[in-house]
Amino acid sequence: MSLLEVNGLKKVYKTRFGHNSVEALKDVNFSVEQGEYIAIMGESGSGKTTLLNILAALDKPTEGNIILEGKSFSQIKSSQMVEFRRDHLGFVFQEFNLLDTFSLEDNIYLPLVLAGESPKNLKKRLDPIAKRLGISSLLKKYPYEVSGGQKQRAAVARALITNPEIILADEPTGALDSKSSDELLNLFSEINQLGQTILMVTHSTKAASHASRVLFIKDGVVFHQIYKGNMTNEQMYQKISDTLTLLAQGGE
Amino acid sequence: MKLGFYPRLAKEGIRKNKQLYIPYLLTCACMSAVFYILNYLATGDLLSHTHGGESAQTVLALGFVVILIFSGIFLIYTNSFLIRRRKKEFGLYNILGMNKKNIGRILFWETIISLVISLTGGILAGILLSKGSELLLMNMMENEVGFHMSISWGSVLTTIVVYTFIHGIIFLKTMVSITFSNPIELVRADTFGEKNPKANWLLGIAGVVILGFAYIIAITIRDPISALFLFFVAVVLVIIATYLLMISGSVLMCKLLQKNKNYYYNKKHFVSISQLVYRMKRNGAGLASICILMTMVLVTISTTSCMYFGSRAAMEHRYPRDYMVQYDFQGTDTTKVDELRSYIMDTLKEKNVEYSDVVEEITTSLPGARLSKDYIEIDYNAVNGYSSLDKLCYIRFVSIDEYNQHTGKNITLKDDECLSYSLRTDDLGKTITMGNKEYKVIEIIEQEEDVVLGGDAVSDIVPSIYLVVNQMPSITNDKGEDMLERCWHFCLNWKLDKEADALLDQEMNDYMFNNIVPGERLFTDTKEQGRSDYIGLYGTFFYLGSLLSFVFLISAVLIIYYKQICEGYEDEARFNIMQKVGMKKEDIKKSINSQMLTIFIFPIALAVVHLVFAFPMIQKILLLFGILDLKLLISMTAISCLICTIIYVVVYKITSNTYYKIVSH
Ligand SMILES: Nc1ncnc2c1ncn2[C@@H]1O[C@H](COP(=O)(O)OP(=O)(O)OP(=O)(O)O)[C@@H](O)[C@H]1O
Ligand SMILES: [Mg+2]
Numbered sequence: 047m048s049l050l051e052v053n054g055l056k057k058v059y060k061t062r063f064g065h066n067s068v069e070a071l072k073d074v075n076f077s078v079e080q081g082e083y084i085a086i087m088g089e090s091g092s093g094k095t096t097l098l099n100i101l102a103a104l105d106k107p108t109e110g111n112i113i114l115e116g117k118s119f120s121q122i123k124s125s126q127m128v129e130f131r132r133d134h135l136g137f138v139f140q141e142f143n144l145l146d147t148f149s150l151e152d153n154i155y156l157p158l159v160l161a162g163e164s165p166k167n168l169k170k171r172l173d174p175i176a177k178r179l180g181i182s183s184l185l186k187k188y189p190y191e192v193s194g195g196q197k198q199r200a201a202v203a204r205a206l207i208t209n210p211e212i213i214l215a216d217e218p219t220g221a222l223d224s225k226s227s228d229e230l231l232n233l234f235s236e237i238n239q240l241g242q243t244i245l246m247v248t249h250s251t252k253a254a255s256h257a258s259r260v261l262f263i264k265d266g267v268v269f270h271q272i273y274k275g276n277m278t279n280e281q282m283y284q285k286i287s288d289t290l291t292l293l294a295q296g297g298e
Numbered sequence: 299m300k301l302g303f304y305p306r307l308a309k310e311g312i313r314k315n316k317q318l319y320i321p322y323l324l325t326c327a328c329m330s331a332v333f334y335i336l337n338y339l340a341t342g343d344l345l346s347h348t349h350g351g352e353s354a355q356t357v358l359a360l361g362f363v364v365i366l367i368f369s370g371i372f373l374i375y376t377n378s379f380l381i382r383r384r385k386k387e388f389g390l391y392n393i394l395g396m397n398k399k400n401i402g403r404i405l406f407w408e409t410i411i412s413l414v415i416s417l418t419g420g421i422l423a424g425i426l427l428s429k430g431s432e433l434l435l436m437n438m439m440e441n442e443v444g445f446h447m448s449i450s451w452g453s454v455l456t457t458i459v460v461y462t463f464i465h466g467i468i469f470l471k472t473m474v475s476i477t478f479s480n481p482i483e484l485v486r487a488d489t490f491g492e493k494n495p496k497a498n499w500l501l502g503i504a505g506v507v508i509l510g511f512a513y514i515i516a517i518t519i520r521d522p523i524s525a526l527f528l529f530f531v532a533v534v535l536v537i538i539a540t541y542l543l544m545i546s547g548s549v550l551m552c553k554l555l556q557k558n559k560n561y562y563y564n565k566k567h568f569v570s571i572s573q574l575v576y577r578m579k580r581n582g583a584g585l586a587s588i589c590i591l592m593t594m595v596l597v598t599i600s601t602t603s604c605m606y607f608g609s610r611a612a613m614e615h616r617y618p619r620d621y622m623v624q625y626d627f628q629g630t631d632t633t634k635v636d637e638l639r640s641y642i643m644d645t646l647k648e649k650n651v652e653y654s655d656v657v658e659e660i661t662t663s664l665p666g667a668r669l670s671k672d673y674i675e676i677d678y679n680a681v682n683g684y685s686s687l688d689k690l691c692y693i694r695f696v697s698i699d700e701y702n703q704h705t706g707k708n709i710t711l712k713d714d715e716c717l718s719y720s721l722r723t724d725d726l727g728k729t730i731t732m733g734n735k736e737y738k739v740i741e742i743i744e745q746e747e748d749v750v751l752g753g754d755a756v757s758d759i760v761p762s763i764y765l766v767v768n769q770m771p772s773i774t775n776d777k778g779e780d781m782l783e784r785c786w787h788f789c790l791n792w793k794l795d796k797e798a799d800a801l802l803d804q805e806m807n808d809y810m811f812n813n814i815v816p817g818e819r820l821f822t823d824t825k826e827q828g829r830s831d832y833i834g835l836y837g838t839f840f841y842l843g844s845l846l847s848f849v850f851l852i853s854a855v856l857i858i859y860y861k862q863i864c865e866g867y868e869d870e871a872r873f874n875i876m877q878k879v880g881m882k883k884e885d886i887k888k889s890i891n892s893q894m895l896t897i898f899i900f901p902i903a904l905a906v907v908h909l910v911f912a913f914p915m916i917q918k919i920l921l922l923f924g925i926l927d928l929k930l931l932i933s934m935t936a937i938s939c940l941i942c943t944i945i946y947v948v949v950y951k952i953t954s955n956t957y958y959k960i961v962s963h
Contacts, residue, residue: 128882131880156876157880159568162565
C-alpha cells in the first residue's frame with residue numbers, strides 16, 4: 047500500500063456570486079511511496095498551490111479523495127482536522143512563516159506545545175534536529191536577527207519536529223539566494239536519505255533535479271512524470287529542462 | 299455633490315478605516331456634548347436664578363475646565379493610535395509620488411471631516427440632552443423647572459472654538475510626525491515590533507518607591523485644605539508610579555513567566571505570553587492609562603455619590619432644627635439672651651406659628667492648640683503660633699444642667715469632673731488640662747446629638763471638644779483677661795413653607811440685628827434656606843461627578859477597544875500561521891483568556907488599590923462637606939468598585955470578541 051494516494055482530485059473555484067468558476071484541478075491522480083522525494087512542477091496558475099493546499103487539508107477538494115496511510119481525508123471530522131494535520135504533516139512555506147514574536151527555538155516548539163507535549167521533552171526532541179540543520183547556535187535568536195536561509199532552516203526544523211509522515215513544501219527556495227537554496231536542497235536530500243518523505247512544489251529546475259520523481263501538472267491533470275532512478279543531479283536537470291521545453295511547445 | 303480630489307481621498311481614508319474612526323468620532327462627539335452641556339449649565343441663566351445656583355455654577359465651571367484639559371490630552375493620545383495604522387497608507391502615497399504637502403492636504407481634509415461630523419453630532423446631542431440634564435440636575439437640587447427648550451449660542455460657539463483648536467493641534471502634531479519620517483518607515487510603521495525588551499529592574503524599583511512615597515503622603519495628610527499642594531503632588535506621583543510599574547512590571551512579570559518552562563510551554567499561555575513580551579512597552583503604557591482612568595472614575599463617582607446620598611444627613615447634622623439662632627456675647631451677663639428668647643417666642647405666638655422641639659444651650663468656648671492628647675495650650679499668642687490647622691481646636695463647655703435637660707438624663711458631676719465629646723478629632727484620655735484647669739474625664743459621650751447643636755461647630759473645619767461640666771470655669775491668661783467666648787445656641791422646629799420661612803426669618807433678623815452691640819455677633823439659619831445649599835450643591839457635585847465619570851469611562855473603553863483592534867490587526871497574520879501549524883480555534887480562545895487573566899486584571903486591581911490608599915483622604919475631604927457617615931462612604935466605594943469592575947470585564951469580553959473575530963476569521 048502506498049503512503050499517500052490521490053484519486054480523481056478536482057477543484058473548482060467559484061467566484062463570489064457564482065457566475066464564473068475556475069477549474070484549478072480537473073482530475074489529478076498519483077500516489078506517493080514511503081521515502082519518496084517528489085517535486086511538482088507546472089506553469090504559473092496550473093494549480094500547484096491548490097493541490098498542495100488540498101494535500102495539506104487546508105482546503106477541500108470539489109471531488110476526489112486523498113488517502114494517507116489508509117485513512118481517507120474525507121472520513122476525518124473537521125474538528126479533528128487540525129490535530130490530524132499537526133500530527134501527520136509538516137510544512138515549509140516560501141515566505142518561511144516564522145513568528146516574529148517567538149525566538150527560533152520557540153517557533154520550532156510551537157507545533158509540539160500546541161499538541162500538548164510535556165515541556166521537559168521539548169529540548170530532547172529539538173537537539174538532534176537542530177544539530178543536523180546546523181542551527182544549534184541560533185536558537186535563542188529572533189527571526190529578525192537571522193538571514194533568510196537560516197530562517198528557512200528553522201522552518202524546516204519546525205516541520206520535522208513532529209515526525210510527520212510527509213513534509214509538504216511550497217516553493218521552499220523561492221525567497222532564497224542561490225547559495226542558501228543549494229544548502230536547503232542538500233538538506234532536503236539528506237533528510238530524505240534518512241527516510242523522510244517529501245513533496246515539494248517548485249518552479250526551479252535545479253530544485254526539482256534533487257527529487258527522486260518529478261510530476262508535471264498542466265490543464266488540471268498530471269501530464270507527465272520523470273523518475274530519477276540512477277541519474278545524477280546534472281542528468282536529471284537536463285531531462286527536466288527538456289521536458290519543460292517540450293511541454294511548452296506541446297501546449298501551443 | 300462632487301468633492302475635490304483631496305476631500306475624496308480623505309473621505310475614502312475615513313471610510314476604509316471605519317472600525318477605528320467610528321469609535322474615535324463617537325468619543326469626540328461625546329466629549330463635545332458633555333462640554334456643551336456643562337458650559338450651557340454653568341453659563342446659562344437658569345441656574346443663576348435659582349437659590350444655591352451660583353455655587354453650583356462654580357462647580358460646573360470647574361467641571362468644564364476638567365473636561366477641556368482631559369479631552370485635549372486624551373484625543374491627542376488616541377489619535378496617535380489612528381495615525382499609526384494610517385501611516386502605511388501615507389507611505390504608499392508617498393512612494394507612489396505624492397509629496398508630503400499633498401499628504402498634508404489629505405490630512406487637512408480628514409481633520410475637517412472628523413471635526414464637522416463629531417461637532418455636529420456632539421452639539422446636536424448636547425442640545426437635545428441639555429434639557430434633560432437640566433431637569434435631572436434641578437431634580438437632584440430639588441428645584442422645579444419649566445419645560446421650555448433653549449439653545450445657548452454662546453456655548454455652541456465656545457464648544458466649536460475649543461474643539462477646533464484641539465483638532466488643529468492634533469493635525470499639526472500628525473504633520474510633524476509625517477514630515478520627519480521617511481516613506482519606508484511609514485510603510486512599516488505598524489508592523490515594526492519592539493526589539494525584545496530588557497527587564498528594567500531600576501524602573502520597577504523606582505516605581506515601587508515613588509508609589510510607596512505617594513501612598514504615605516496620601517494617608518498621612520491630616521488636613522486636606524492646608525495640604526492641598528501636597529495632595530496634588532501625591533496625585534502626580536501616583537500617575538508617574540503607575541506608568542513605571544505597569545511598563546516595567548509587565549515586562550518583569552512576563553519575563554519571569556517565560557522563565558518558568560512548565561507555565562510558558564503550555565498551549566494556553568505560550569502564544570499569549572510571547573505576544574505580551576513582544577509589545578510590552580506599549581502594552582504597559584496602555585494598561586497604565588486604563589488604570590489611571592479607572593482610578594479617576596472610582597474616586598470621582600464614589601466621592602460624589604457619597605456626597606449626594608449623604609447630603610440629607612449632612613444637612614440634618616448642620617441644621618438639627620428648622621430655625622437656629624446663635625448669639626456670641628462677652629461676659630457672663632445673660633439678660634440679652636433672655637430678651638432675645640422672649641422676642642422670638644412672642645413673635646411666634648403673635649404670628650400663630652406652630653413650633654416644637656425648642657432646645658437651647660449656652661456654650662462657653664475656648665480656642666486652643668491641642669499640643670498633646672490631654673493638653674490644650676490656651677495662650678492666644680502661642681495658639682496663633684500654631685498656625686497649622688491640625689493643632690487648632692475649640693474647647694466648648696456645656697453646663698450639666700443644660701445637658702441633663704436636653705437629654706433627659708440625671709447626671710451629677712463634681713467640680714473637677716467632666717463628660718466629653720470630640721467632634722472631628724480624637725477622643726480624650728483620662729484627663730484634660732488647659733491653662734491652670736484640669737478635669738477628670740469620667741465619660742465619653744456617645745451620641746453626638748446629646749451635645750452638638752449644629753451651627754458653626756459642625757460647619758467649621760476646626761475640630762471641637764465638648765466638655766460637660768458642673769460649673770463654668772473661669773480661665774484667664776497671664777494678664778488676667780478672660781479667655782472664654784460665650785455663645786447662646788437656640789433652636790426649634792416650625793412647619794413653614796419656603797417663602798413663609800424666609801419671610802419670618804428676615805423679619806426677626808431685622809429686629810434682632812438692631813439690638814446687638816459691637817463685639818457681639820448674631821447668626822440665624824433656617825433649614826429651608828440651607829437645603830438648597832446642601833442638597834443643591836451636593837446634587838450638582840454628584841451630577842458633575844457622574845458626567846465626568848462617564849467621560850473617563852468611555853475614554854477607558856476606547857483605549858481598551860483600540861488596544862484590542864490594533865493588536866488584532868497585528869496578530870492576524872500570526873494567528874493565520876499558527877492555525878496552519880496546528881492551532882485550533884478553541885486554542886485561540888484559550889490563549890485570549892489566558893492573556894486576560896495574566897494582564898488585564900492589573901489595571902482595575904491597581905486602580906482599586908489606589909482608591910484604598912486615597913480613602914483616608916477622601917474621608918477627610920468629605921468631612922469638610924459635613925459627610926461623617928463612614929458606612930455610607932465604605933458602601934459607596936464598594937459599590938463603585940463592583941460596578942466598575944463589572945463594566946470593565948464586560949467591555950473586555952466584548953472587545954476581546956472583536957479581537958477574536960479579527961484573528962480567527
Ligand atoms: N481562492 C481562489 N479563488 C478563485 N480562484 C483561485 C483561488 N486560488 C487559486 N485560484 C485559481 O486557480 C488557479 C490555480 O492557482 P494556483 O495558485 O494553484 O496556481 P499555482 O500553480 O500555484 O501558480 P504559481 O506557480 O503562480 O504559484 C489559478 O487560475 C487561480 O487563479
Ligand atoms: Mg503557487
